[in-house]
Amino acid sequence: MADHARKINRDRLLEQMTAIARFGGHALRTDDLQALLQEASALAAKGLGVTRAMILEIEFEGQSLLVRAGIGWHPGVIGKLSIGAGSRSPAGHALQTGKPVASEDLDAEARFAVPEVLREHGVKSVANVVIKGGGRPFGVLEIDSDERRRFTREDIGFLQSYANLLAAAIDRLRTSRELAAARDEAALLLRELQHRVKNNLQTITSIVRIQKTLSRNPEAQRSFETLMNRLTALSLVHKQLYIHNGARRIALNGYLEELCSNLITAGNLGADDIKLDLRLERVVVPVDIASSLGLIVNEFVTNSMQHAFPDRHGTVMVALAPVDPGKVRLVLADNGVGRSQAETAGEPVAPSGLGLQLIKSLTGQIGGTIEWTRSVEDRGTEAILTFPV
Ligand SMILES: Nc1ncnc2c1ncn2[C@@H]1O[C@H](COP(=O)(O)OP(=O)(O)O)[C@@H](O)[C@H]1O
Numbered sequence: 515m516a517d518h519a520r521k522i523n524r525d526r527l528l529e530q531m532t533a534i535a536r537f538g539g540h541a542l543r544t545d546d547l548q549a550l551l552q553e554a555s556a557l558a559a560k561g562l563g564v565t566r567a568m569i570l571e572i573e574f575e576g577q578s579l580l581v582r583a584g585i586g587w588h589p590g591v592i593g594k595l596s597i598g599a600g601s602r603s604p605a606g607h608a609l610q611t612g613k614p615v616a617s618e619d620l621d622a623e624a625r626f627a628v629p630e631v632l633r634e635h636g637v638k639s640v641a642n643v644v645i646k647g648g649g650r651p652f653g654v655l656e657i658d659s660d661e662r663r664r665f666t667r668e669d670i671g672f673l674q675s676y677a678n679l680l681a682a683a684i685d686r687l688r689t690s691r692e693l694a695a696a697r698d699e700a701a702l703l704l705r706e707l708q709h710r711v712k713n714n715l716q717t718i719t720s721i722v723r724i725q726k727t728l729s730r731n732p733e734a735q736r737s738f739e740t741l742m743n744r745l746t747a748l749s750l751v752h753k754q755l756y757i758h759n760g761a762r763r764i765a766l767n768g769y770l771e772e773l774c775s776n777l778i779t780a781g782n783l784g785a786d787d788i789k790l791d792l793r794l795e796r797v798v799v800p801v802d803i804a805s806s807l808g809l810i811v812n813e814f815v816t817n818s819m820q821h822a823f824p825d826r827h828g829t830v831m832v833a834l835a836p837v838d839p840g841k842v843r844l845v846l847a848d849n850g851v852g853r854s855q856a857e858t859a860g861e862p863v864a865p866s867g868l869g870l871q872l873i874k875s876l877t878g879q880i881g882g883t884i885e886w887t888r889s890v891e892d893r894g895t896e897a898i899l900t901f902p903v
Pocket residue numbers: 813817818820821822848850851852853854857866867868869870871895
């Protein structure tokens with residue numbers, strides 16, 4: 515007979531351990547705290563052979579305890595009922611002392627008051643353990659028996675293992691919430707900074723515009739105009755910027771589209787008929803690559819507008835496409851008069867603006883290569899740029 519009883523005991527223990535281990539695995543993975551609390555209270559009750567259990571969460575800086583989860587209670591208890599902390603409840607007593615509290619007979623209890631909810635449900639005995647991990651305690655796990663019962667040291671140990679697993683899961687969720695908040699904060703700061711950079715660029719652009727208006731010299735005016743376009747290309751980058759996994763990235767296609775449309779619209783004066791042919795596939799790049807490419811495209815399109823079409827009629831084409839994995843090709847072309855033979859052959863040219871030099875050095879900066887392919891004979895100018903991403 516004693517053997518039989520021992521075997522039952524052993525089987526029950528084994529069952530309890532298995533349930534705890536399974537719960538522990540789950541607690542490490544899930545992000546759903548409510549479901550976890552619910553599951554813990556149900557498993558703890560089942561493991562100890564009672565029908566009621568609750569998890570109480572500390573609220574209002576420890577003033578009271580909210581029934582966060584549980585089983586065996588009438589409607590209006592879980593998520594709604596809040597009981598006094600301190601000595602006005604067994605759970606409060608456990609929190610105050612920081613130790614498990616078991617009460618075999620609530621009617622004879624002198625250490626704390628018995629909450630109305632326990633009386634209503636006919637609870638006779640309770641056991642409470644504190645749910646506390648590395649930080650401040652979360653609350654209490656309580657087991658409620660409708661029959662008078664003495665909870666053993668093993669019972670309390672069993673309850674405490676659930677509370678500890680819960681505490682670990684709660685700590686983990688708290689930490690990941692705090693990390694997410696910190697990340698949001700950093701992203702916000704970055705956006706703010708971006709905003710300021712953009713505003714500063716816009717302010718500088720306005721100053722240059724005023725200088726241009728004030729200047730009488732046509733050559734100076736043209737220089738100011740060129741500078742304005744370059745500044746605009748840069749400030750457009752900041753407009754299109756978004757933050758992805760903490761990195762500042764840009765959809766190049768959207769950015770180049772806006773940039774080119776602006777340039778063509780501004781360059782088409784009166785009866786001019788210069789068209790834009792955009793063939794842009796989606797390519798996402800870090801912000802510094804985008805700024806360099808923006809300036810390159812700006813110089814090319816500006817040159818087309820300024821030099822390629824003496825009769826003010828033609829098309830500028832910009833094509834962007836990923837090629838081999840990790841490589842992107844940008845084709846810039848116009849069907850205008852073409853650059854002189856001398857220039858395409860790479861010979862020194864008469865002193866001019868910075869445009870072609872900028873294109874060359876910026877291409878080098880992003881680790882790309884550029885090939886100028888068309889000459890005067892087959893009309894127009896074409897540059898094929900390949901760069902790594
Ligand atoms: N798309 C083009 N079509 C015709 N000529 C061009 C084109 N791009 C550049 N050029 C020639 O190359 C010269 C150098 O261009 P660039 O370095 O941008 O200086 P800038 O535009 O200030 O003259 C231009 O003056 C022009 O003669």
